[in-house]
Amino acid sequence: MLNKKYKPTAGFLYFGTIMMGISMSILAQYKGDFATLWHTDLSGVLNVIGAAGLGGIIAALITGRLSDKFGRKISAIIGNVIQSIYYFGLLLSPNVTTAYIVAAIGGGLGNGFINAGSSPTLIEIFPKNGSVANLMTKFMISVGQFLLPLFILAANSTGIGYRGVFITAGIVYLVLALIMAFLPFPQPGEDVKGSSKQEKSGKKKVSLGTVALVLIGYTSTAVFFLWLNTYQELAVQYGVKQPSILQSIYAVAAAVSVLITSAIVKKGVKESTILTWYPVLSACSLLLALVVRQSFILYIVSALIGFFAAGGLFQLAAALLAKMYPELKATAMAAAGFMSMLANMTILSIASVIVKSAGANGQSLILVLNIVICIIGTVLGLIVKKEEDHLNEVN
Known part of the structure; x- marks a missing residue:
């Protein structure tokens, strides 16, 4: 401390x-x-x-x-x-x-x-x-x-x-x-006071990794926000009698995820590793919901999305930005916050267009959209990880 x-x-x-x-x-x-x-x-x-x-x-x-x-x-x-x-x-x-x-x-x-x-x-x-x-x-x-x-x-x-x-x-x-x-x-x-001048100043130039972290502000928010606001209709299609239970499962899983993710980060697992693998596992979870059209699967998927998508990926990305710009932490973190707010404002509008144009297939296409966002998030995580590994090799 x-x-x-x-x-x-x-x-x-x-x-x-x-x-x-x-x-x-x-x-x-x-x-x-x-x-x-x-x-x-x-x-x-x-x-x-x-x-x-x-x-x-x-x-x-x-x-x-x-x-x-x-x-x-x-x-x-x-x-x-x-x-x-x-x-x-x-x-x-x-x-x-x-x-x-x-x-x-x-x-x-x-x-x-x-x-x-x-x-x-x-x-x-x-x-x-x-x-x-x-x-x-x-x-x-x-x-x-x-x-x-x-x-x-x-x-x-x-x-x-x-x-x-x-x-x-x-x-x-x-x-x-x-x-x-x-x-x-x-x-x-x-x-960072007392650190070397190079360490203290941080990375002042905008790198590809920086851009990727900022964009993760969008993808990390869009995935769980889209699920949270569209699973109700999917649950009705799959025959879930009380869709509200899915939200409770999701919320508990998200809270547990924060605690477990915090523990593994303390153990030395890199944030960039989590930013890469959690979106992959989120995509696999959503794929389950797309392929297995049964009510029971949504209980499992709600828990998985709560854990892998809503367990603090945005906070990890923001914290990494703060590390990269130690004397401009709030400014750097606000850039990711801007993308997160943009996700809140735009992703449901996109989903609305899909539902209106696709009719009965709308919910399935929303799952596809969310899977695509997860894949983009994975690519962004890989960019961050590659840059981090390169910097570690140089140092």
Whole structure:
């Protein structure tokens, strides 16, 4: 560890990622209530939820550079304050247009600042295990998504309603911002201070491996996001009686994957090896679903996709980028974040076109599309691995 004084900082940053996991789907749990509040229908609420993706793309363009220039603490504070405004703003929005603006600025930009403040900081706090430190943010997000239904159940039992839930979340973010103001943060690049000039400066030039890692931000997100939003129709075709069970299996497998992947990285397995093999195994899993058209296979495939596609490949790629640009960690990681947000915004549109044009064969073609994305991800992983092996031979 870099310094014991940063232990509380790491703890609260990880708590913030648990809150991020809650924020990712909390609005979707109260679509009916907000449709009434904003005088719109469910599609209007879904558009508001999607606005966070637009804000995330904008955030990826600016927050990384600001974090590297002005420090992680200010980014973390700004992010938590904006997230608080997001929760309060949604409750105060008189119509869906205002809510859309609040979601784009608050949800997308707020999360962007939090990411730019937390992920690079955790890598700097744990310099010997930076990849694992960043990978654990994925686990904490999964924890938040697991806890959300329990919080909603508790809220319903106490009668505080959706307003109480959102007010509470807004207050939690304000408190987090206040706590962050008094916590010590490492300076950007502190983990490489004292290194040789060459080691400290990192790889300033953009290489083929760098481009591949940035593009993995797209493929690693697109694979699990496409599965997560299209398996329902496939499950109906295959005769699965309760498709929601597949999501639970997927979520548990993803959480287990983070823990196992963290362990094998600590044991010395290279991140580039995982970035190469996990997409291969994801493609094989999807091929099973394409070939074996039986309900039982989807339970197996959901677990495999959760493990190999949703277990933190994006976090590993982002951590590798941070290693390549040690004094520009947030900027480098934001480049992969931009591609991840782009995947969120585009992949379902592509799937929609396929379904409309292919009719009954649409779900099968979506599986084919996802397999192709996995193959592209594998090629990108091989590029990263080849460049890493070459650099090791030179050094």
